Amino acid sequence: xxxxxxxxxxxxxxxxxxxxxxxxxxxxxxxxxxxxxxxxxxxxxxxxxxxxxxxxxxxxxxxxxxxxxxxxxxxxxxxxxxxxxxxxxxxxxxxxxxxxxxxxxxxxxxxxxxxxxxxxxxxxxxxxxxxxxxxxxxxxxxxxxxxxxxxxxxxxxxxxxxxxxxxxxxxxxxxxxxxxxxxxxxxxxxxxxxxxxxxxxxxxxxxxxxxxxxxxxxxxxxxxxxxxxxxxxxxxxxxxxxxxxxxxxxxxxxxxxxxxxxxxxxxxxxxxxxxxxxxxxxxxxxxxxxxxxxxxxxxxxxxxxxxxxxxxxxxxxxxxxxxxxxxxxxxxxxxxxxxxxxxxxxxxxxxxxxxxxxxxxxxxxxxxxxxxxxxxxxxxxxxxxxxxxxxxxxxxxxxxxxxxxxxxxxxxxxxxxxxxxxxxxxxxxxxxxxxxxxxxxxxxxxxxxxxxxxxxxxxxxxxxxxxxxxxxxx
Numbered sequence: 001x002x003x004x005x006x007x008x009x010x011x012x013x014x015x016x017x018x019x020x021x022x023x024x025x026x027x028x029x030x031x032x033x034x035x036x037x038x039x040x041x042x043x044x045x046x047x048x049x050x051x052x053x054x055x056x057x058x059x060x061x062x063x064x065x066x067x068x069x070x071x072x073x074x075x076x077x078x079x080x081x082x083x084x085x086x087x088x089x090x091x092x093x094x095x096x097x098x099x100x101x102x103x104x105x106x107x108x109x110x111x112x113x114x115x116x117x118x119x120x121x122x123x124x125x126x127x128x129x130x131x132x133x134x135x136x137x138x139x140x141x142x143x144x145x146x147x148x149x150x151x152x153x154x155x156x157x158x159x160x161x162x163x164x165x166x167x168x169x170x171x172x173x174x175x176x177x178x179x180x181x182x183x184x185x186x187x188x189x190x191x192x193x194x195x196x197x198x199x200x201x202x203x204x205x206x207x208x209x210x211x212x213x214x215x216x217x218x219x220x221x222x223x224x225x226x227x228x229x230x231x232x233x234x235x236x237x238x239x240x241x242x243x244x245x246x247x248x249x250x251x252x253x254x255x256x257x258x259x260x261x262x263x264x265x266x267x268x269x270x271x272x273x274x275x276x277x278x279x280x281x282x283x284x285x286x287x288x289x290x291x292x293x294x295x296x297x298x299x300x301x302x303x304x305x306x307x308x309x310x311x312x313x314x315x316x317x318x319x320x321x322x323x324x325x326x327x328x329x330x331x332x333x334x335x336x337x338x339x340x341x342x343x344x345x346x347x348x349x350x351x352x353x354x355x356x357x358x359x360x361x362x363x364x365x366x367x368x369x370x371x372x373x374x375x376x377x378x379x380x381x382x383x384x385x386x387x388x389x390x391x392x393x394x395x396x397x398x399x400x401x402x403x404x405x406x407x408x409x410x411x412x413x414x415x416x417x418x419x420x421x422x423x424x425x426x427x428x429x430x431x432x433x434x435x436x437x438x439x440x441x442x443x444x445x446x447x448x449x450x451x452x453x454x455x456x457x458x459x460x461x462x463x464x465x466x467x468x469x470x471x472x473x474x
Contacts (some may be wrong), residue, residue: 004428010082011051012075014257017377018042018347026445030075030349031153031256043377044349046257048075050303057307058268059072062275064110066265067094067151073268073303075261076155083163093158097151100192104216105141109151111265112137114273120408124428130436131426132280137444138413142188144181144445145388149251149292150189152262157247158193171195174249175241177223177234179205179414180367181445182251187216188423190249198241200234207447231356232371251373254293260296260375271309281314282437285427287389287419287444288318288327289368291375297442298382314440316388318379319369319423322399324361327373328390330354331380339450345380350377367399367445376465391423398422399461405443417445 015022016033019042023030033044036077045095055072063069068091071077080090098108113136118188121131141147151256160166176186183199190197197218201210202225210220223233238255242248247257251263274281284301286294297316320327330353348355361369373379383389393401401422402415420441427433 007153010078011054012078013049014046014075015049016042016044017047018350022046026165028157028163028165029247030156031062031258032254035278036254040348041350042348043254043346043354043448045254045375045377046259047299047378048257052303052306055228055307057271057304057309060272065094065098066109066111066148066269067155069100070268070299072372073264074152074155075258075342076152076159079156080159080163083265084319085162087158090159093162094155097154097158097193099140101147101151101189104192107141107186109141109148111269112140114270117409120404123404123408124424125435126437126439127435130282130438131435132421133273133438133440134409134411135266135440135442136411136413137266138411138417138446142181142185143448144185144417145263145293145442146182146185146251146445147189148265149181149201149259149262149296150185150249150256152260152265153249153256154189154193155262156258157195171246172245173198175200175238175246176248176250177201177232177238179234179249183213183218186249187213187218190218191216198246200237200241202234206448214439225360230358230371235371251292252290252348253295253378255374260292260299260378263293263296264303266293266442267297268304271301271304275309280311280438281440283315283317283388283439285319285420285423285441286315286441287365287368287416287423287442288320288379288390289370289416291370291373291379293442293444294318294382295375295378298378298386302382302385313386315386316379316382317391317423317427318383318388319391319393319419319426320373321361321365321419322364322392322394322415324357325390325392326354326357326371326373327376327456328392330373330376331383331390334380334384343377343384346380347377354378364395364402365396365416365419365422367414368419391426393422393426394418397425401425406447409443411443412447413443414445414447417443420444 020213036044116131137145162455177196177200201219223237251259253260288294301313333353356371402418405418
């Protein structure tokens with residue numbers, strides 16, 4: 001039976017940054033702007049807005065599931081509450097889903113480590129007042145941060161079914177374009193929720209990854225570049241599947257706004273750690289592929305500031321590779337307009353700022369080789385608002401950063417996952433870092449050879465959950 005409270009008040013909403021449109025009330029799939037695909041030139045990307053005067057930042061406590069701890073900052077929670085859910089009913093929904101995820105992956109969602117790494121800070125010449133803080137996502141569900149993004153989507157799907165807006169027998173299949181961490185995260189969550197998943201992969205996808213996806217019940221479809229169409233062919237096939245009725249179970253915010261919101265739990269945890277540790281953060285250096293992670297970090301830290309948890313949002317610097325750097329191109333085009341209305345103009349003239357990288361992207365950091373930065377506008381806004389800049393690093397810097405990351409911290413992070421540290425190395429080489437600066441980076445994915453590598457967890461991840469540094473402050 002459908003539950004709906006007509007006129008129910010909701011403290012969050014999804015609004016298109018390009019045209020101001022919102023999904024219809026009661027839409028079970030409020031993932032994309034209703035005007036997406038209209039051809040009007042706007043950047044149709046939904047962004048979550050909160051009514052801050054009705055909310056407060058969650059207090060520190062013993063709750064270690066981030067989707068329970070930060071539930072009152074999540075859109076699916078407000079949809080559920082406005083339509084008859086009780087608070088504990090929503091918490092129970094999260095916990096049941098989390099148990100199903102743990103049944104597939106061997107672990108559910110928990111607050112991940114965030115602390116100063118002393119050896120890494122010494123290696124980079126920071127003072128005792130400054131240093132490098134690492135947010136370690138390698139021990140997360142499926143070994144990366146990507147599962148957070150997709151769990152935010154899964155919550156909306158489950159809420160819609162609980163409300164009777166969708167009949168489970170009529171479930172639409174899920175689809176994603178990825179050959180790495182995002183695909184594996186999607187495979188784990190789809191299997192946990194009993195949902196069909198199609199994954200579009202390139203011809204050079206790691207056979208171990210595609211084998212793992214198939215073992216999780218996903219269907220893989222190989223998509224080759226034909227030399228006639230610009231952009232990523234897997235993304236083009238994903239768009240076709242969505243047009244045919246598949247749901248975007250993807251980490252591109254332009255296709256699914258709630259994927260960005262799921263990733264915002266990372267920023268909320270950083271804000272909690274800073275607050276609990278009684279310290280401040282000067283700079284966050286974050287790697288960018290499609291841009292969902294960077295936009296999630298900026299928006300969540302901005303939320304924390306609005307809610308009194310942070311005194312200021314740290315400077316947001318982004319990192320891309322020389323193999324593909326569409327974000328810096330877009331950022332420079334926005335800066336060239338040099339006016340208060342530059343972002344507003346960019347929001348309605350996307351093609352002048354963002355288009356596919358002209359050559360096939362190649363890098364050791366293959367996880368950030370998106371032909372386009374799909375969430376470019378929000379990321380540019382974050383850099384402009386905080387005084388950050390778009391960094392582009394070469395392959396030797398990416399390699400050096402990964403070696404340093406593993407040797408200094410003991411964390412089995414892959415080259416994509418340590419690309420933020422490569423940005424720190426580039427800033428240091430350019431003389432743009434002060435020894436007293438407090439800099440944060442995100443180690444986003446574990447090194448893989450085969451499977452999900454549950455036996456190759458990092459030193460941080462093996463720490464007891466209740467005694468973890470993040471639970472005690474930075």
